[in-house]
Amino acid sequence: MxxxxxxxxxxxxxxxxxxxxxxxxxxxxxxxxxxxxxxxxxxxxxxxxxxxxxxxxxxxxxARQSRIDSFMEAITNTAVGFTISLCVQLIVAHIYHLPISIGDNLVIVGIFTVVSIIRQYVVRRLFDGKSVWQAIKARFVR
Incomplete structure (x- = not known):
């Protein structure tokens, strides 16, 4: 200017x-x-x-997100990931001739989905408004 x-x-x-x-x-x-x-x-x-x-x-x-915004982003991202993971796991199971039923596949993907939501929420809150290096430095370098 x-x-x-x-x-x-x-x-x-x-x-x-x-x-x-x-x-x-x-x-x-x-x-x-x-x-x-x-x-x-x-x-x-x-x-x-x-x-x-x-x-x-x-x-x-x-630039900062509220906690609910972080949670909603994590849910949306994970829902997309859930759908993709379910489809890919069915294809991979078919290619390798693994006898996994749709029910078992849903349970496996569901467990990973819950873990993914928690992981993504925690990481988002950890790095919210900071660069990755600033966040790591704040946590571990004193």
């Missing part, structure tokens, strides 16, 4: 802030009055930092 005060004469036709270094003919000819509102520039730079900090805090807050 560039400082709008540096671009005033170029975009709005207003006075140029830095006439010495400006390459525009209107500034060089003096047809646009020159001024150097250092207080305006300082105020812009301060507000730019404040806006950046507020935006960072807002994005960090928005």
């Amino acid at each position: 560039s400082n709008p005060f540096l671009q005033r004469c170029h975009q709005t036709g207003g006075p140029c802030v830095f006439p010495e270094s400006c390459t525009r003919n209107a500034c060089k000819s003096g047809s646009i009055p020159h001024y150097n509102p250092q207080s305006e520039i300082d105020a812009y730079n301060r507000s730019d930092i404040e806006v950046t900090e507020k935006l960072y805090r807002h994005q960090a807050a928005a």
Whole structure:
């Protein structure tokens, strides 16, 4: 993001802030009055930092999931995984001639599904709002 005060004469036709270094003919000819509102520039730079900090805090807050959102994501992801796992396990059992009934297959996939939901929820809560390295460092490096 560039400082709008540096671009005033170029975009709005207003006075140029830095006439010495400006390459525009209107500034060089003096047809646009020159001024150097250092207080305006300082105020812009301060507000730019404040806006950046507020935006960072807002994005960090928005990036975090509530516990229920984490749980719902884990359930949805696992439901898709359950369906895929059930189909793949039936195909693999058929290829290797393993005598597994649909009922046994459902029980096996169900056990792995429950474990998967718990695992995914815990991992999501552990790393929520952090990079993987920050989370590992916070847990194990003191």
